[in-house]
Amino acid sequence: MVWSTLTGEERPITAPKTDLDLSLYDWSPDGRSLLASRFNQDSRLYEIWTVDIDGSQSARKIASASDYNLWQGHFSPDGRWILFVATRSKGVESTIFLMPAAGGPWIPVTDGKQWDDKPRWSPDGKTIYFVSGRNGFYNVYGVRFDSVKGKPVGLPFRVTDFRSRAAMIPPTIIPVELGIARDRLVVNVAQISGNIWVLDHAEL
16 A cells, blocks of 8 residues: 555555565665565565566565575665565574675675664665664664675664663564664664562462
8 A cells, every 4th residue: 555645545556465475665766666575385484575566566586595584675776786684584693685686696784693684775875774783782783885896895883872771772673663864864762661569468
């Protein structure tokens, strides 16, 4: 469905299809297709697919692996590259990769030694942002990207500095999302607290 900011109305852009088990993440820059994770019934893993919205609803597999679930696919602003997260079916670590949008080898953005998630492009396509728990608390990090060579440049740098339960990116990372604009970012922030209570005169 597409929701109009002008009229407040919704309209379908794909017809209901029971064989498309999709988690949608992005539009193509030309607005003609959607980038999604699609469940493979045979491998029991999620793959990266594009789905055309021109009426044909033709789908094309972009990336898959025998031991990874693939999530959070996003096109670069120029449409040449795709960012995504690969998580093993068993384990607590993830790796952010990028690849040519037309298909090709995976290029690692992170080292897979901790949980990195929610990869996003900067509006100019020169920086890749993501959320990482590499220092105990989740924070937003960035790494420069060379679009000519098609690879990250330098080490990741920290963008936010959350280090207290009074204000932190939630440790339950699945519902967290990240939005990047030219001069600001949007990310979920939570306040987490706990209390100890004593119940007097309790009949046990």
